[in-house]
Amino acid sequence: MCFRRSCGSARRRAMRSTCTIASGSTAERPIAGRFRGGSTRRGASSSPTAMRRRWRPRSIWSRRTAMGRFEHHMGGLDGTPKPPDARTRPGAAGARLDDARSRSVAQRIAADAAQVAAAIGDGPIVPTVTPEEIREHLGSRYDFTTPLELDDVVDDVEHMxxxxxxxxxxxxxxGLFNPSVTPASVVGDTLTAMYNPQLATWRTSPAANEIERHTLRWIGSQFGFPADASACFTTGGAEANFSAVIVALTRALPAYGEHGLGALGASPTLYLSGEAHHSFAKIAHTTGLGRRALRKIATGASLTMDLRDLARQVAEDRRDGFVPxxxxxxxxxxxAGVIDPLPELARFCRAERLWFHVDAAWGGAVILSPRLRSALTGIDAADSITCDAHKWFSVPMGAGMFLCRHPGTVAAAFHAETSYMPRKTAGVVADPYTTSVQWSRRFIGLKLFLSLAHHGRSGYVEMIExxxxxGERLREGLRRTGWRIVNETPLPVVCFTRDxxxxxxxxxxxxERQIAxxxxxxxxxxxxxxxxCVTSFRTTEADVDRVVRDVESLV
Known part of the structure; x- marks a missing residue:
């Protein structure tokens, strides 16, 4: 389904909803007024108390009604069930009513998400607040000694x-790679919280584990990975990159798993450009490799890794007794959104017997695009890939993915066994706690599964392209008005300056002027x-043109 048509229809439904003034009066008013003024204008109060005097939308799904249904079915915190009332008493009429409610849950959540998105889109981008202001607000209201009405607390948090x-x-x-999120993915996170599946073992959560496996196999196939490749959802790209280093160490240095780095006799080294993600510095520290194990390879004018400098550094390290x-x-x-020369790196790694990892946390999504996927030529030769669904796949934080073409090595790196965990299920089944960094695992993949199922590949292609x-429009508009563009990439990151x-x-x-x-x-x-960087599928040509015009007026 088309991203803009699907999300736009939900937004139009939200726009038709009424709004309330927190003081109690009601009036028909477009949702656009929710964060009017944004309380970030100079001289305007940014406190939630002041915000309550501004327009806000009436919740499409009444929290009290929802909580009432939840408390009836689940009981209190002490587990005592509540007696049924006329609306939920067993019987044909009650069943029909509950069925109708169940059928509309997804639409209600999606409509709420669209309503929030519409309000944000009409309001300011950047807040004006100090740490002391927030701490004073929290300290004056929440000492956690007296129970408060959940509806009031949620209302306050939403205003914050x-x-x-x-x-x-x-x-x-x-800004950074933080996208607008699809309503389907918001539904996914909500369902995950409601059912709270534990994905450590297949036996505990068969449906959730198979949904993730199905989704990851499809993603892996887009990258050209074999059907038996290992894959798991992670908290984000840093965990996926960390997993890659652990698995690479396990494959190259068999003694590492049992005896640690101290038993190796030589120091392993990693090679990446100065433009690579800085999570690898933390990874080198936490794995015990040490930050000095990172070799920053020079970049050329295009800001991509220089193959000659890479070859020189690897040869030099081998001469000096290191283990590339x-x-x-x-x-x-x-x-800068640039893409390293993946085919050349793949050939070099094969020749030098090095692990080839591709950090495609953001750019990996373009593998779906017929027009852009050639930019990722060579990624199918990687030993492992990082790709974040919470970036260009437009689902909520956090949803990273780690894919590896060596399932046996992954199993060796993360193997675990203990009597208090359920026994392994017979058949071609992997328990995630034995094939990933995490032990207890959230149902991370549902939000991506629902978004892919709802929009389809064609919807994602339209959104990405x-x-x-x-991004091209922004680049050309800035160049036309006298700015100097300093990066080259087919992706929507534009770096610019002027003398x-x-x-x-x-x-x-x-x-300050809320331009962007x-x-x-x-x-x-x-x-x-x-x-x-254009990160939102809600961004329009008018938004881009406005930014070009407004930044030009500043100089």
Whole structure:
């Protein structure tokens, strides 16, 4: 299903809902007024108390009604069931009523999500608040000694989130890889919380484990991985990258698993460009490799890894007694959105017998696009891949994926066995706690499964290619108005500057005037430039044109 048509219809339903003034009076009013003023204007109060005086939407799914149904079915915290009332008493009429409610749960959650998105889109992007202001608010209300009405607490929290947060789902949030999220994925996270499946073992959560397996096999097939490849959902890209390093160590150095790095006699080394994600510095620290095990390979004018410098560094390390272990190619760097030369890196790693890992946390989604997938040529030769669903697949945090073509090595790296866990299920079944870093596991994959099922591949292709075109529009609009573009990528990241620009002051003004949220970045150690990235499927051509026009007016 088309992203914009699906989400737009939900938004139109939300726009027709009424709004209430927190003081108690009601009036018909468009949802657009929810965060009017945003309490971030100079001189305006940003407190939730002040926000209650502004318009906010009536909840499409009444919290009290929902909690009433929940408490009836689940009982109190002491497990005592509540007696049935006329609406839920067993019987044909009650069953029909409950069926009708059940059928509409997804629509209600999706409509609520669309309503929040509509309100955010009409409001400010950047808050004005201090840590002391938030701490005072929390300290004055929540000492956790006296029970409070849940409805009141949720209302207060929603106001805090609406007021005191950079709205990363805003159409003019041109920042890091934090997307708007599909209503289907919000439904997925809600269902996961309601049923609370534990995915450590297959036997405990058969349906949830098979849904994740089915989804991951499809994703792996898009990357050209075999059907028996190992794959798991992670909390994010850092965990997936960490998993890759652990598995690479296990495969290359058999003594590592039992005896640790101290028994190896030589230090393993990792190779990545200076534009690679900085999670690898933390990974080198936490695995015991040490941060000095990272070899920062030079980049050329295009900011991609220099193959000659890589070959020189590997040869030098071997001469000096180190053990070259892994090369990390990045498919969509955080700073500039560039893609390392994956085919050449793959050939080099095969020749040198090195593990080839591709960090495609953001850019991996373009594998679905007929127009853009050639940018990832060579990724099918990787030993392992990181890809985040909570980036360009537009589902809520956190939903990373780790894929590896060596299932036996993955099992060796994370094997575990204990009597208090259920026995292994017969057949071709893997218990996730024995094939991943995590033990207790949330049903992370449901939000991606529902979003893929609802929108289909065609919906994702439309969304990804449209955002890429908006990135091109932003790039050309800035260039046309005198800005200098300093990165080259088919992905919607645009880094720009102009002579004499004070980037820090410029961005402060951009945010103060609520033009957009953009960031400062240094590429290849050079002077800071402005970085903008189209991350939201709600962004329009009008949003892009407005940003180009408004930033030009500042200089």
């Amino acid at each position: 989130l609406g007021t005191w947060q950079v709205h990363v789902t805003h159409p003019r949030y041109f 272990l892994m090369v990390v190619g990045t498919a969509g760097t955080t700073g 449209r955002q890429a075109r908006l 004499g620009l004070d980037v820090t002051k410029f961005l402060a003004t951009v945010m 949220w953009m960031s400062e970045v240094r590429l290849a150690g050079e002077a800071p430039v402005v970085r903008a």
